Amino acid sequence: MTAEEDLPEVSGYSRVSVLISAVVGLAVAALSLFWAQGLRIGYESLYRVNPSVEGGGIGSDWVFGNTIPALDFLIALIHAADVIMGAFILVMVFIHWAAFQRLAGQMREPGEDVSEAVAADGGSPAGGDGQGGDGA
C-alpha cells in the first residue's frame, strides 16, 4: 500500500531544540516543586476533603473567615464563565453531531455493494484505497 518513497521528506523539530526544551521543562518543574514543597515529603490530610459547614471543615472556615466580599463576586464571575463556555461547547457538540450524521449519510452503508457505490461517482473500483478512512 505504501512504499517508502511515498513518504514526505520532513524537517520537523531538531533534536537539539527538543533536548533543550525538555531540560528547561524539567528544570522549571523541579524548581516549582522545590518552591512549593521544599524537600519535605508530605501529603494532605482528610481535612481538606471536608467542605461542609456543619462538619466544621473548610466550609465553615470560609463562611466565618471570608472578609473580602469581592471574592464572592469573583467566584460568581467564574461560574458565569463556566456557564457561557459550557453553553458554547454544547452548541459545538450539537453542530458536530449533526454534521457527522450528514457526513455519514454520504458514506456507503455497511455491506453495501461496492460496484453500485462506485458507479454513483463514475469512478472505478481500482482506486478504492480509502476504505475505512484511516488506512491504518
Next chain:
Amino acid sequence: MSNLDHGKFTRVTTLFHSLLGLDVFLLFFTGYAIMFNDELWWMLTLMGGASGVTAIHRITGIGLVALVIFWITLQIISSTGRSNFSKILPGKDDIDAFIQDIQFVLGRADERHPSARQFGGYKADEVPLLSYIGKGVVFIFSIELTLLAISGLLIWSKTGLAAMFQTKAAAMAFVTFHGLLGVIMLMGVMFHIFEHGMHPAFYPVETKAFIPRSMVPEHHGDEDEEPDTTGIERLSLSPSWRTVSTIFGAMTVIGIVSVLIGSIFDEGYPVPRELAIGGGPSSILLTVGINLGMVVLGVGLVLSMYGNVLRIRWEQQLEEEREQPTAADGGEPQTDGGQPNADDAESEN
C-alpha cells in the same frame, strides 16, 4: 495530488499530545474526584482516599508544569515552532468555517468549509494545519493549562499563596477558582474526545494526532484528476457507528451538562459561596450524569492509547514494506509526487 488526512503533525507533536493527554486525564480524574467528592466517592476511594488523590494530583501537576514549559520553550527556540504561530492565529476563514458548519447542518451548504474539515480526502491540500475548532482548542487549552498550573502551584505552596492574598479565606477562594477554571477545560476535553472519536470517516479514533506526518504517504487517488468531492462517498460506514456515536454523543452532552450543574450547585471544593451547602450528592441524576462525564474521559484515555497502538501497527507495516518495497502494492514504488508542500514543510511536518 494530496496529503492524506492524518499527516499533519510531527513526531514530537504527536508524542507531546499523548503525554499531555495522559497527564491531563489523571489531573481531571484526581481533581474532580476531590471537587465532586460527593458524586465520585468511589473514584476518591479507588485512588487511595484524600491522601492518595492529592498525591497523584500533585505528581501529575508537576508533570504538567514540565510539559507546558517544554512546549513553550520548544515553540520559542525552534524555527518550526515559530513558523507555526501564524498558522494558529484565528482569521476570517475560521469565522466563515463556523458559519458554514451551521449551514451544512441545516442543509444549506453541500460541504464543510476547508477550515472545518476533518476528513479532507482528495481535497486535503485545502485543509489548513488546524481547523477552527483546533485553533480554539489550542488557545483555550493553552490559557487554561497555564492558569491551572500557576494557580495549582500557588495552592500547593500555602505560604506563597498567603503572602499574596494575606487571608486564609482568600487563599481558599483560590482553590475554588482553580476547580471552576478547570471545569471549562473538562467540558472542552469531553467535546474534543467526541469530535475526534466519532467522525464517521475516522471512527473510532482520528489518527492525525497519533501518526506523524513523516509516516504518512503524500498522495492518494487519481493523480491528474481535479477532485470534485472529498471522496467520503467512497468510504464505508462502520456497522457500529450509528449506535456507538448516538450513545457516546448522549453521554458527552449529559456529562458536560452535569459537571456544569455540579460546579454551580456543589460550589466547588472546598469553598461554599453560600452558607447552606450540600453535604451529599445533590441528586441521583446529577450523580449519574457526573459519573457519565468521567466515563467519557475514560473513553478518551482508551482512545488515546488505541491511537498509539495504531501508530505502532502502522510503523510495523511500513517496516515490512521497506523490506519488500515492490511486493507491497504489486507495482513499482512511486517516486514522483512525494514532495511536501513548501508551506507545510516549513511548519508542522
